[in-house]
Amino acid sequence: MKVPESQVAVLKAASANDAQTIEELAEEAGLKPETTTGAVFELEDEGLLSVEERIDESVSLTGEGKEYAENGLPEIELYEAALAAGGDENSVEMGRAIGQSGLGGPQVNIALSNYARKGYGSIDGGEIVADPDADPENDAEANALAALASGKPVEDADTLDQLESRGLVERTEATVRSVTLTDDGVTALMEGVEAAETVGQLTPEMLTTGEWRDVEFAEYNVSADAERIDGGKVHILRQTANRVKDVLVGMGFEEMDGPHADADFWINDCLFMPQDHPARTHWDRFALSNPTEIDDLPEELVEKVRRAHLDGIGEDSDGYHSPWDEEFARAIALRGHTTSLSMRYLSGNAVGELEPPQRFFSVEKVYRNDTLDPTHLLEFFQIEGWVMAEDLSVRDLMGTFEEFYEQFGITDIQFKPHYNPYTEPSFELFGRHPETNELIEIGNSGMFRPEVLEPLGVECDVMAWGLALERLLMLMYGFEDIRDVHGTLCDLELLRDVEVIH
Ligand code: PHE
Structure with missing residues (x-):
């Protein structure tokens, strides 16, 4: 054979x-x-x-699971601290117990949310009560973690379910095939098989x-197990940017496009930002060394902007009465906001004169010389947008945000009055972080001032905004550090596994 x-x-x-x-x-x-x-x-x-x-x-410990197998579950740490600090009443002020437990960051919430569930006591009005009869030695979850850490199997399915839902273990299933020679196989071997x-x-x-x-x-074997391959995929920030674009197009907006490095004229001067404004100094600005300035500024507009800066634009308006230098306006820097694009479009310099009503947006990178921290990077994506129409009001602005954020499942937007040199009134937007429950700033907005619009030749109202895409992502996916999605500290598992729902 x-x-x-x-x-x-x-x-x-x-x-x-x-x-x-x-x-x-x-x-x-x-x-x-x-x-x-x-x-x-x-x-x-x-x-x-x-x-x-x-x-x-097969069951394996996650990174967090390993950490608790080694250092103890947060709720047990808290229980032990509360017991030690609680005296005869077994009751202690929450802050003190947490302080003594040495727990910090998200572990505090983890400890608090598992404490009562597992019978370690109760939490009531800022006091922690430790039940003296609780028995951390017999904590099923802690013991299962310890067993898994030393390579022993754990059979208790309820405990495994619990550990899995806490993200401390991962269960994977594999098909195991066991192969035995049949009688025909034995015969074939005895009679001799040859290789073709x-x-x-x-x-x-x-x-x-x-x-x-x-x-x-050779035949194809379509049921053979294949190795898991993590190929390249579109980054969740990009995926979300694309979704934001789809949503805005769905709301009737057109996309703007323009230079990342631009003249200060478009970035600041058109926006009635005085030339001695603190944000215009080198602290916030990434200047370009080559080329250092732009040659082609629209002359007529430069003159109108200069006049607005010096004297304002009429009876009810006043300018800064400080020197306005065209050279300074020609200097090139990386844009700190994409409002530079809005200026180019509103001025008629991008796609020609625009008749109201108009709606435009961009989802593009901006660059700021900030200090890196969990919520700031040197560059981020700004969701810029504006609506040009007669008789716009703040209600239109708020309604637009509500409609926009709702598409991402975010329904409790809050507004806080704010100041921008170029809008009046102005509002900062806040959203609630799903994990920390804190309000985080997600954007800035307002109605462009006449001092901005008149030189541009716009005769009706324009409401506008700049929202941070990364902050939207934080509200959508609950991560707490922007560096989880960006740069060398990024969380590869998160980037691999999160799919943006369209
Ligand atoms: N440029 C503002 C920022 O970067 C956002 C904004 C745009 C505010 C347009 C008002 C109007 O924060």
């Missing part, structure tokens, strides 16, 4: 022992596991091998020489 070479090796390997796994067979036969799997299925079809399948579950040459790939030579007629082709 002639079978492909790999099948001969697998048959011989299978005759060594009953019920071998594919891995054992592969080792014995000196073949790759995927080749072995293919051969096994072929031989099973021929009736020479029998294959039994079972699902094996199999060919994995058809070549042009085989076709021209006609050799293809004489060879045996």
Whole structure:
């Protein structure tokens, strides 16, 4: 009997022992596991091998699980601190117990949310009561973590469920196949099996020489287990940016586009930002050294902007009465906001004069010389937008934000009056972080001042905003440090696993 070479090796390997796994067979036969799997299925079809399948579950500790296996579960730490500090009443002020436990950051919340559930006592009006009869030595979760850490199995499914829902263990299932030689297989081996040459790939030579007629082709095995491959994918920030674009297009907006490095004229001067404004100094600004300035500023607009800065734009308006220097306005820097694009568009310099009503947006990078921390990077994506129409009011602005954020499941936006040199009134926007429950700033907005609009030649109202894409992402996915998604400290698992829902 002639079978492909790999099948001969697998048959011989299978005759060594009953019920071998594919891995054992592969080792014995000196073949790759995927080749072995293919051969096994072929031989099973021929009736020479029998294959039994079972699902094996393996449980492993996550990083956090390992940490608690080593240092103790936060709720036990808290219990022990509360017990030690509680005196005869077994009751102690919460801050003191937490202080003594040495817990910090998110672990405090973890400890508090598991404390009562596991019968360590109660938390009431800022006091922690420790039940003297609780028994941390018999904590099923702690003991399961310890067992897993030392490589022992844990059978208690309820405890495993609990640990899994706390993100402390991961359960994975794998199909294990055990292979045994059938009676026909034994006979075939006794009668002698020979290796036939199999060919994995058809070549042009085989076709021209006609050799293809004489060879045996290997078959595709579509049920073979394949290795998990983490290929490249679109970053969640990009995915979310694309979704934001879709949402805004759905709300009737058109996209703006323009230079990342631009003249201060577009970034600041058009926005009625005085030339001695603190944000315009080198502390916040990334200047360009080559080229240092822009040549083609629209002359007429430069003159109107200069006048607005000096004297304001009419009876009810006043300018800064300080020198306005065109050279200074020509200097190039990385844009600190994409409001520079709004200026280019509103001035008619990007796509020609615009008649109201109009709606435009961009979702683009901006650059700021900030100090890096969990909520600040040197660059971020700004969701810029504006609506030009007659008789706009703050209600239109708020309604637009509510409609926009609702599409991302965010429904409790809060507004706080604010100051911008270029809008009046102005509002900062806040949203509640799903994990820390804190209000975080998510954007800035307002109605452009006449001192901005008149030089641009806009005769109706314009409401506008700049929202931070990264902050939107924080509200959507609950991560607390922007560096989890950006840069060398990023959380690769998070980036691999999070899918943006469209
Ligand atoms: N440029 C502002 C910022 O970067 C956002 C903004 C745009 C505010 C337009 C009002 C109007 O914070």
